[in-house]
Structure formats: C-alpha cells, structure tokens
Amino acid sequence: MSAISRDDVAHLASLARIELTEQELNDYAGQLDVILTAVASISEVAADDIPPTTHAVPVVNVFRDDVVTPSLDRDSVLDHAPAAEDGRFRVPRILDEE
Amino acid sequence: MSAPLIDFDEVIANFDPVLGLEVHVELGTASKMFCGCATEFGADPNTQVCPTCLGLPGSLPVVNGTAVESAIRIGLALNCSIASWCRFARKNYFYPDMPKNFQTSQYDEPICYEGYLDVDVETDEGTRTFRVEIERAHMEEDTGKSLHVGGSTGRIHGADFSLVDYNRAGIPLIEIVTKPVEGAGKYAPEVAKAYVGALRELLRGLGVSDVKMEQGSLRCDVNLSLRASADAPLGTRTETKNVNSLRSVERAIRYEMQRQAALLTDGTAIIQETRHWHEDTGVTTSGRVKSDAEDYRYFPEPDLVPVAPSAEWIEQLRAQLPEPPAERSKRLREEWGISEKEMQSVINAGALDLVLATIAEGADPAASRKWWLGELARRANDEGVELESLAITAKQVADLEGLVQSGRLNDKLARQVIDGVLAGEGEPAAVADSRGLQIVSDDSALLEAIKAAIEADPDAAQKIRDGKVAAAGALVGSVMKATKGQADAARVRELVLQELGQ
C-alpha cells in the first residue's frame, strides 16, 4: 500500500493553494510516496528507548532579552511588495471560498 | 439579519448549556515574540516589521525570554502544571494576515496545562463560587491586521481588496483555553463574564499585559452548546469571535443560548461554525463553517529549540507571584467594610486598580468607589470604552474628591469639573477656576437669594414660621435654582430656618 494517495496530494495542494493538473497529481503522488517510504524506514530502526530527534543540536532554552531592535524602513519594505497603498500591503480580496 | 430567539427562562427550562472560553492575551513585552521589533500600539502601519516577522526567506526566529517567563507566571497564577520540556509548532494556513503562511504556536505540548480559576457569581441563593478548569495555556504569536476595502458593507464579503499592516504580527500571545464549563445552568452568561473579569484582574495583577479589551490586548472567543439535560451527550457547538468587552461576553452567550434553543426547539440542527458578535446590534452572525479545510498540519518548529524551564526557575517565579486576586479581594473587602457583592461590582467594572490608585492618592475608599462606579462608569459606558481608558487619572479623581471634602465643590459641581477634565481642560482645580465653579459660601449672597425666595413663596414661608419645617424644601430648592446649584444645600436650609425664626 502506498504511503500517500493521489487524493491526499489533491487535498494538500488545495490547502497550500497550489493548482495542480491531473498529470501532476499522479506524478507527485508517486514521487512523494517514494520519499515517505524512505523516511518511514527510520522508524524501523528507532527503538523505544531512542527519543525522537527535535533538533540537530541538542540544546534547549535559547532566549533573547526583551530588547527592541531597529525595524526595517517601511518604504523599502513596501517597495518589494507587488502592491501597496496607505503604508500597507495591498492584497487581493480574501476568502473567495466562503 | 437577526435569528428567531426564545425566552431565556424557556431555554433554561429545556436545555443545559455547556460553555468553553478561549482567551488570547497580548503580552506587554517591549519587543515581539521572535524578533526585536517594537510592540507599541497605534504605531504607523508597517513601521514595526523586520525580515523575521515578515517571514522573509533566510530569517530565523529567537524566543523572547521575558515572554516565556510571563507565560510561566500566568500558568502558575492559574494553578497550572508547567511543562518541564515543550516545543513550538507550526500551524500552517494561508491567509494574508500571516506572512509566513504559518503561525508559530504550540500544539500538543503547551507550556502550561491543567489549572483552574475560581470565580464568584451572584446567584438567587447568594454568592456562589464556580471553578473554571483550565485545559491549557500556550505561547504563540499574533497576526497582522487587515483592512478590507470596497464592497458595500465594509465587511469581508464584497471587499475588493485588503490592506495589511504587520505591526501586530509576531506580538507574543498567550492563549488560555478552559475545559468545558458544565453545571452553570442559568448562570452560564454570568460565570463566563466573571471568569473573563477575574482573568483580567489576575493578568493585570501579574503585570504581564495591559489587558485592554477594546484595543484587542485581551480577546475572547466563546464556545457554546446546548444539550437536553446534564447527563445527555454534548451538543454541537458554535464558536463566537469578536467578543471584546466583559459585557459582550455575557450578552453573546445569552444570545447564543436563545438562538440555539430556538433552532433545536424547531427541530433544526446546529451547524458547527464560527460566528461573529456584533456589539452594536447585540446579535451573532454566521461566519466560517468549520470544515476539513481547518487542517493545520501542525509540526514541531524546526527553527526553534525546545523550552525546558528548570524546576528552580519555576519555583523562583512561583515565589514572586503577587497576592492571588481572591485573597486580595477578601483582604480589601475587610479593610473597606463592603460586601462580596459590592466588591464583585468593583471587579466586574474593571475598577479595582483604579480605586486602589485613587486611595493611594489620598481619597477615602468609599469616595473612590463612588466616583469610579458611579459618574465615571456612566461616562465610560456612554463613550463605549473601558474605565481605564477615560481621560482622567486616579490622581485627578482624588484631587476632585479633595475639592469636595474641602467644601469648595458639591457633587453636582464636581460632575461639571469631570466634564472639563475629560475635555482636556486641565487639572480639577484649574477646571473649577476657569469654569467659575465654587459653592456659594458667602452667607450674605445666600441671604439675598433666600429673601427673594421667601418673597416669591409667602405660603411656604408662613408654614415654616408656624413650625412646619418640612416646607423648607421648596424654598431651599428655589435658592439652589437661583444660585445654579452652586450653594451648599445644607447651609441654605439652615439659613432659611434661621431667617424664619426656626
């Protein structure tokens, strides 16, 4: 049995707002299945006494002090946006799907 | 727009409400949760943003240590257990208010879990304590703010486009989630309001947030379902958002109970959905239907390392907690000599700290309560703001009371001084000066007005001469009118009686 179905891929694509063709759905389902099966082989060697790895470096509690640092210049930020208005990012109307 | 409702008593007769509350608290840290951007409210749009909170490629988050400390302190104050090891998680969704396309939150490893908060509610049988159990309190970040432009209504539907400000994106949030609150029955709306009120006092006491509901630093979502009886399975719930004042918490629950009961009585199923509360019209309207689309695909945030507070750190924070609100309120009740109910109204009005500050500025407790819960509460209500947002300070209220005590103002004149202070005319004494407000204490000026009043109403004067001193009221009234309320009524009465040989 495959680790991921074509329907799973279609669902994920819709959640990620990615439009995929029928052909792409089939292709990606096959490719993702290979990846997931390979990753799943790790669980075959992981014994109960080995905790899941959270981070490549085994450290905890990396905090910074609550100190304000300079923010970016607004004009240069908005210059990179596809559209801006009144100092704000202008985005297409939201929630078409409602 | 408004749905059919049934009478609240009928709801209670036929259904058992179960509620759940999710409160989001914006922490009062100087900088954001994962970057050093400032968190100041009301700054120009997009002036408090950086690569991290804009989700630009290559940026990396670093946790604000003070925010973690605040989260632990909140958990301890809510009698929660504190996780010895927990992680952040990505909550994945696409919406323009979150530029990273995920919100950094916590999923199955909240930093605080399993606590409770006891709240007092006035019932027909006197004050009753309800225990609201806390399921979890976790750390996350706030989203940006969207302004929807175009369309006819200004609401999301029909908007042509949206303008987004990311100043708020990344501000530390603590989300506090209750377990289902059962057994409140007809007091469900009051229990919810008392819980949010008590939580607000607790957070204020901890100094972790400014807890201003109208500015969104304390936000409440209300889950509500009805079932046929206390032993029936839970009904389908709705989640009402945008409940942004204590009064709305109570009203929104009452409304949802009445709306859901009407549907159920009619044999219609409740739809599991998000609803929006409208403060102005007092109704909720349908928002998003909860569906499979709410599949957030949480996974541990790979860019952050786990948070593992040591037992020593936790105990150190526990030792520094302020006096718990319930104990503080009991102590103050005794000091001020007031009932539980009176204390409850101070707390529910969000006035406790203001009253305490006014006392600290020299006013006595009774007068401090009187101003904040009376005249000032009325002004706040008229303006639709919280008490603490009124343009008058505790010091000014204490000074005002000082002017009353010294005999310069009576309550009526003091209210005019409040008008002036709220209008930005300056300190109470200055307002009294510039508006010429002063009790007329010069007896000769009063006597002149009294003589005129006697002349105008010889019948009343004769009655008093005949010993019917109760008739003095009419003459005192006309003197007060003639002096535009600037006289001391008690002194006028004395002088009237004296003048007429009594």
Ligand SMILES: [Zn+2]
């Ligand atoms: Zn930032």
